[in-house]
Amino acid sequence: MFDFLESGQYDLLGAFWVTVQLTLYSAVGSLVWGTVLAGMRVSPVPLMRAFGTAYVNLVRNTPLTLLVIGSSLGLSQTLGINLGGGTFKETGFRLAVLALTAYTGTFVCEALRSGINTVPVGQAEAARALGLSFFQVLTLIVLPQAFRAVIAPLANVLIALTKNTTVAAAIGVAEAALLMKEMIENEADALFAVFGIFALGFCLLTLPTGLLLGWVAKRVAVKR
């Protein structure tokens, strides 16, 4: 049943490695971009707040598939912005990371913002009453508490991101879903075996992440 694996025709590990790479690059990118957005959304400057809110509402409500396809058809093919990628393969990968970052950043932003909102205002007021500066309030009082509340939501964003990397198949990035499409077409007789392999691959990627980070989140949670 699994004899098609022995033919050496399919690079399963290679495809999943691309999935992992897409996840890692986009995770770092969206963590940075999401933090910037969250900073804007809680800032005292109305214009920045408005921009943050508008961006989050627009991008969250757009299908990720449209962003990925738009980055390929719009940015790369129409406007000629290839993000420095020389080959078709490189460009596709970078465009996918860009789209995933733009999309996932909004979820990171919302997770961080709700984390900051779990800290009672009284905490900051007490800190200010003690004469701590803005920077001290932020780093000693608010962020340590917010960070603990944010681990579980961020873990969920990471898991969702891992699954969302499959959308990159829409612009031909050679990750797991694209290989699965190819294998299903060539090995129609072994449909369940092919599906089982890829399902197992994703279970191995997502379930441990959820269990581990869920456990960490519980351990460090602030009891109120």
Next chain:
Amino acid sequence: MNSVLYDVPGPKAKARNWIYTAVFLVLFALAAWWILSVMADKHQLDADKWTPFVTDGRVWTTYLLPGLGETLKAGAIAMVIALPLGALLGIGRLSDHAWVRGPVGTVVEFFRAIPVLMLMMFGYAFFVKFVPAVASDFRPLYAVVTGLVLYNSAVIAEIVRAGVLSLPRGQTDAAKAIGMRKGQTMVHVLIPQAVTAMLPALVSQLVVILKDTALGGSLLGLTDLLAANRQISANYTNTIASLVVIALIYIAVNFALTSFASWTEGRLRKSKKSTGAVVAVAEVDDLATGANSAGVA
């Protein structure tokens, strides 16, 4: 504005905020100018790329509206099938019997862990191989709905579970006190209240479903709203303009649903008739992946 981070601004802070505003405005204007000038260079701002959406009604009647119809149809069918399935799985996961709870929990965790695109691809191949009676024209729709149902019944199961668990313990206690059985408690006391509590979460899951239908449009040949881009840009060579218009339609529909969800959530929280229990819209993304509930399972 008095947040946990900032005090009410004094004269100094107000002046500083004005400087930040100015700097931000300049950066934003630079970015916008750069994007627009690149687009102008490639003739993407020319009037003939954008006017068809206003002057040519056929763009709407032939491509956009039928596409939107297909998107809504796929989403609606998936939701209607996934709801009862999800409710069954959710109640099964709350069962007192380990032999029900265990397998149901495994099924839910399994389908939540797999990308919905892979479930759609599996559905497509499944219909080709085992149900040839489905005409090839309808296969994309069947495949998309199958994928969405498999994934979303697992997510809805978690929403149902969270909905039942969100109710105050007193509801179960009171039902026991008047002699109801477990099944009666579930059917007559918990589920009816949980349905109200779940409403905001279900509406926002519908948004997720609608966004996921676009996968069918790009990879499985569903003639949905996203696929309309291919035909429009083939006729008018206006890829960017048509993608922007299509994105705006998606955003309008989804933003309306999202706002409706938050509105019902706010109403439920304030309601005096119910217990005020609610599954928050913000929780849906967590329920869909589950690092929170992973330890509980």
